[in-house]
Every structure is written in structure tokens, then in C-alpha cells.
Amino acid sequence: MVDVLDNKRVATRLRILVEIAERQPAVSQSEIADEVGVTSQAVSEYIRELVDEGFVEKEARSRYRVTNEGVDWLFRASEAVRRFADHVTEDVLGAVDEDAAIATDAIVEGETVSLSIRDGHLHASPGESGGATAIATTDGAAGSDVGVTGFEGVIELDPGTVEVLQIPPVRAGGSTAVDSDSLSSAVERVDLVAASGVESVVALESIDVDPAVTVAAGAVASAAAERGLDVLVAATPDAVGRITDELRDSDVSYEVSDAQGTENR
Known part of the structure; x- marks a missing residue:
């Protein structure tokens, strides 16, 4: 393994080799010195070592190129840095990350709590x-927001489903062609209602339902289903394809309903 982060000299070599790769073939040692924070003499010594080790090839005065061996070393060094960065972001920062949750009962700071997803x-x-589980970082009464950190385990969650209900376009009757009772029944089966298209908004308003969103319906439906909510998206035919594409990309279970029946996915 390349000990880039264990050895300051190796780290400096990495930075200088990167600078050469970015500037080749015309390489200004003074510019590299300013960028890396060492003297021009030090850069010259580092470059001489890189040439001797076969990582850099000298073509002429102030003209250098990184060799295949140098590129390979850069890849290995970059991978070591990436692994360290992943460790910091996932293991270190992830362990101290804080989120907000709704308290189901009174909670005291420092108390161990169980986590669940309810209503998204x-x-x-x-x-x-x-x-x-997690550790509470603030006090909170039932129904209030509390801070939680130190997450462990997996939250058990059954993903929701999405029903995409096609609303006829205005040239085919629009909202007036929708069976209000069927639409009302569809709304009652779900936790969240979204709409795409004017005809869909008007159809829902005709049964006194205000959709949660009237833009980005596919993205919202996908996110809601992933959080365990069942969703109805009322959409005009021209919008159905875009919505189902987003649902498929998110691997969300859905069905498309229209006058001809139901298509399960």
C-alpha cells in the first residue's frame, strides 16, 4: 500500500507528481513550488528522484512527462487517499452525524432510543x-423534534406502492370524464396524493382533494414510497411515461390504471 498519509515526504511527492501531470510537458518548477508550498530547490530534488525512479521522463530543459509507471503510482496513491476519505466520511463523521426525529414519548438527552419510520x-x-437505535442529543416531549446520533442497526420498513391513475386529456373530456366515485376510492386507499397536469389537478379539486404536489410528481412519489407511504399520482397520459420512468429507476413498485384496466410493475 502507498503510505501517502503516513509520510509527509511521500505526500509531497504525490502533489508534485500531480502538478507535473497537469502541466506537462512544459513544467515550471517555481510554479509547482508556490502551489505545493516548498522551495524551488526542493521541487528540483523531488523531480530528480522521480526521474531516477522512472516515474517521470525528462524530454528537455523544463520539459517533463509522467511515465506509465508514474501514472500507475498515482492511481495507487489516489486509491489510498480515497479509502481514507471513505473511512472519515462513513466511519468517523457518520458516527457523529446528527439527525432529527419525532419523539413518541418524553425523551432525555443521552438516552438510548429506538428508531422507526412512521408516516414517512x-x-x-x-x-x-x-x-x-440511536442516542438522543436533546431533551424532548412527546410529539416534539429531538436530535439523535450514533445510529446502529437497520430500520425495519415495508416500502410503499404507487398507483398512477391516468386522467383523460382535455380534448377527451378531461376532468369531466373522470368517475368521481372511483377517484375518491383511489384517494382513500393511499397516504399521499400527487398530481401532474391541469386536468389531474381539477379532477382532484372536484372531489375536494388538494394534491400534496403538482410538480415533480414522479420524484416525490418515489421518495414517499421508499419511506413506506402508499401514493396515488393522478396524471395525464403525456406525463405517465416520465413518472413511471422515475419509479422504475428507483425500483419502486407501481401500477398504472386507466379505462382499459391495470398494468402491474
């Missing part, structure tokens, strides 16, 4: 009764 939101309950 993170909830925290006192004690270790679930598969995922």
Missing part, C-alpha cells in the same frame, strides 16, 4: 425496542 418521518421512542 423518522420517529424516536425511549428504550431499545427496535432493530435500529
Whole structure:
């Protein structure tokens, strides 16, 4: 393994080799010195070593190129840096990351809590009764927002489904061609209603339903289903394809309903 982060000299070699690769073939040692924060004499010594080791090839005065061996070393060094960065972001920062949850009961700072997803939101309950736990970072009464950190385990969650209900375009009757009872029944089966297209908005308003969103319906439906919510998207035919594309990309279970029947996916 390349000890880029264990040895200051190796780290300097890496930076100088990167600078050469960016500037080749015309290489200004003074510019590299300014960029890296060492003297021009030090850069000259480093370059001489890189040439001797076969990482850099000298073509003429102030003209250098990184060799295949140098490129390979850069890849290995970069991979070592990437692994360290992943360790910092995932293991170190992830362990101290803080999120907000809704308290199901009174919670005291420092208390271990169980985590769950309800109505699409993170909830925290006192004690270790679930598969995922955390530590409360603030006090909170039931129903309030509390801070949680130190997440462990996996939150058990059944993903929701999406029903895409095609609303006829205005040239085919639009909202007036929709069976209100069927639309009302579809709304009652879900946790969240979205709309795409004017005809869809008007059809929902005709049964006194205000859609949660009227833009980016596919993205919202995907995110909601991933959080365990069942969603109805009322959409005109020209919007159905875009919505189902987003649902497929997110691997969300959905069905498309229209006058000809239901298509399961």
C-alpha cells in the first residue's frame, strides 16, 4: 500500500507528481513550488528522484512527462487517499452525524432510543425496542423534534406502492370524464396524493382533494414510497411515461390504471 498519509515526504511527492501531470510537458518548477508550498530547490530534488525512479521522463530543459509507471503510482496513491476519505466520511463523521426525529414519548438527552419510520418521518421512542437505535442529543416531549446520533442497526420498513391513475386529456373530456366515485376510492386507499397536469389537478379539486404536489410528481412519489407511504399520482397520459420512468429507476413498485384496466410493475 502507498503510505501517502503516513509520510509527509511521500505526500509531497504525490502533489508534485500531480502538478507535473497537469502541466506537462512544459513544467515550471517555481510554479509547482508556490502551489505545493516548498522551495524551488526542493521541487528540483523531488523531480530528480522521480526521474531516477522512472516515474517521470525528462524530454528537455523544463520539459517533463509522467511515465506509465508514474501514472500507475498515482492511481495507487489516489486509491489510498480515497479509502481514507471513505473511512472519515462513513466511519468517523457518520458516527457523529446528527439527525432529527419525532419523539413518541418524553425523551432525555443521552438516552438510548429506538428508531422507526412512521408516516414517512423518522420517529424516536425511549428504550431499545427496535432493530435500529440511536442516542438522543436533546431533551424532548412527546410529539416534539429531538436530535439523535450514533445510529446502529437497520430500520425495519415495508416500502410503499404507487398507483398512477391516468386522467383523460382535455380534448377527451378531461376532468369531466373522470368517475368521481372511483377517484375518491383511489384517494382513500393511499397516504399521499400527487398530481401532474391541469386536468389531474381539477379532477382532484372536484372531489375536494388538494394534491400534496403538482410538480415533480414522479420524484416525490418515489421518495414517499421508499419511506413506506402508499401514493396515488393522478396524471395525464403525456406525463405517465416520465413518472413511471422515475419509479422504475428507483425500483419502486407501481401500477398504472386507466379505462382499459391495470398494468402491474
